[in-house]
Amino acid sequence: MSRTSARTILLPLASVMLVVAVWALIIRLFDVDPFVAPSPGEALGAVRADWSILWPLALQTLEETIYGFVAGAVLGFVLAVGMAQTRIVRDLVYPVLVGSQAVPIIAIAAPLVILLGFGILPKVVIVAWIVFFPVAVSVLDGFARVDPDLISLARAMGGGRARTFLVIRLPATVGPLFSGLKIGATYAVTGAVIGELVASTGSSLAGYQRQANSSLDTAAVWGSTLLMTAIGIGWFLLVVGLERLATPWRTRSTRRRLGLGASRSTDHRPGDAP
């Protein structure tokens, strides 16, 4: 295994194991009653025992997360593009943007459920509500950070407004877009679970957890929390993977080429001598 893959895979794995070990140690050291807090093994055992119930619920949470995330990302990106075009749009939209995030998301969940029913829609809206903000702010920032000299260069080369936007300004936002998406990814599952807590009658991860809570099945409460966390981490990792594919210039020194043996990345830094 190369140094890089050891760093990107083994180290995060080690840190997760460390957290689990500390958790286990605390439970054992203070002799905590399993009804108060379970050990990692008991929590995972609860997940395994109820797996046939839990995995469809997890899929459902994942589905809400995906739809909401995509909707929020598209909305955030489109808003940022619109705001970057004209000052009027930006000055009009920005206060609404900030205001939307000042609304406590838990408080808005109940009105949304009344408005949109008990189906998937209110959850998707809540997730999108959370995700669009960091995306819009990051992409807008990306537009603002394009070097004005680069825009002048494009003009001097005869580039019109539309082509300059497509060739220079838009690609410059890809990196910032993923910064926003990564922030959104970690919060997206939280949004889905809030939606489930408020809207669901029982058949959801949050509903399962609430039931486990009321029947003092602490291991299942913790177990379902672990499952939600796993969905969040998985989603984040997926976004990171997409980022690596979409922004090869950040991690590679050469373009990825299709074909045999051509995908190697050179560490060689060419000198200045002709």
Added chain:
Amino acid sequence: MAASAPMLVVDGISRAFDGLPALAPTSMTVAAGEFVSLVGPSGCGKSTLFNVISGLVAPDAGRVEIAGRDVTGRPGSVGYMLQKDLLAPWRTVLGNIVLGAALTRGVTADDRAAAAELAARHGLGDYLDHYPHALSGGMRQRVALMRTLASGRNLLLLDEPFGALDAQTRLGMHTWLQEVRAATGSTVLFVTHDVDEAVFLSDRVLVMGPRPGAIVEELAIDLPRPRTLEMSTSEAAVAAKRRILSLLHGEAAA
């Protein structure tokens, strides 16, 4: 050179910003295939002059003609390069070289082939697939010049293109630029603070006065081409440098 038709005619252009004159009425002519440098103190209006010639800034008065066409205030007729390489980090070396085509009409396979050939001929052939961040400062400026050449304009405006490079790299770039120009026959208008650089590269050096700036003297550099490093210490070169320095800094430096 003097016999060929002028590539660039600047006729009495002036420009003020917020009522403050940035450029006094300035006129100059650059023949096709000629290499002309502009030197002058900071804030003498060189950048304004460049921006007017490139069409980015409209002059208050006067006109700019390139290859016989009036292009006053209309961008898109010159190749343009700054001290900053301004390479797009998400584009490879090849992708950056064809930027002009991408910005005007879309990149074709022919554009790519021509760019690859151009780059290969001037020592960048091994780096076509590299991203800019993987290149040194000198290599990045070479790519930037290739981008300027590939835009297909015959007049190149180079605004202190080597200003950010170390002295050693800069010397290598001078020789390289000379070779590139011998191969392409481009006309170059070059802005620099470096008197050695101006004398080594140019057919003519135009010296600008202090703000608001106008051309105070024109010096022909009578050195044969291709030029070598030894020539920069020849009598003619040293005399030209002394004259330019005395114009820039007054009698104290003469």
